[in-house]
Amino acid sequence: MSDHAHMHSDPDAALERAERVCRSRGARFTDQRRRVYELIVRAGEPVTAYELLHRMGADGTHPAPPTVYRALDFLQAHGLVHRLASQSRFVACDHPENGAHGGVFLVCDRCGQAVEWQDERVARAVARSAREAGFRLGGEVLPEIEGTCGDCRDG
Amino acid sequence: MSDHAHMHSDPDAALERAERVCRSRGARFTDQRRRVYELIVRAGEPVTAYELLHRMGADGTHPAPPTVYRALDFLQAHGLVHRLASQSRFVACDHPENGAHGGVFLVCDRCGQAVEWQDERVARAVARSAREAGFRLGGEVLPEIEGTCGDCRDG
């Protein structure tokens, strides 16, 4: 870490992988879902739903908001993208294959880049806190943390 | 929202404490800020900006949104309230005195109650991840985690 933005993850490979994930679950990876997913992957950084919306209409005809939000709901449900609540943005998951996403999202407060950093210790510490507090954890544990990334610090 | 909101933390004590915190920093705890803060403290659970807005107009005259958001910005800046991004809600800080808020927000997915659970291990694990990823942490580290609280599970 960390090359600034977009170097990693070949979009074509990601699309293939997504297709595989969907097929293995009997979920349909439709055109709209593919378009949205591809835009997110190619963006290489967190993007808003409306950015996706506008990019989908390169031909001149934008879909309506629900189209994008529905695709996003689907992609999230299948672990292909994550929503960054603190930014109201969406980002592709680095490793959609495995269900467990123990770690943190490190979000740069300067460039906006978000890194999904795997770390079991965070997940374990959170799980422990939850138990002590009498909470049972729900789905994903993927805290969003603000900071400044190396590139933005160094220049 | 919940029928078992935590009623701990005496509002009057919280107000006094807030006043002290502000004075010690040369910040003005004005009427609007006090009204907003008091409503949040009394709510005892996370509330939206517009809920505050509407509650401020018990007399019939609501302020405009910027009034509430400005007060919220101030209160956050001074560590008196936290914003729960995942809920777009605001909640009073349990311990506004000390600057460090190492721990997690455990948010119940049924009743909406949020508990600010202090846990240095979480903070340390996150700090470690951040360092490894080349990030320098910014201000607060207060991950928001979804789960189900004990009350909602037991009945």
Place this chain on the structure above:
DNA sequence: CGCGGAATGTTATGTTATAGCGTCTTTTGA
């Protein structure tokens, strides 16, 4: 084919948050 469920289109609206500017109030300091 034709049924049924899933996906998408479409319209409208709800919800959350900020920009920009004018006025009043408080602080500061000569």
Place this chain on the structure above:
DNA sequence: TCAAAAGACGCTATAACATAACATTCCGCG
């Protein structure tokens, strides 16, 4: 004490984010 500066607030408008509700189309399947 008074004027300038800074801070807080009122107000209008609008941006940005998200969903409800219902119509229509698509697609697998018997």
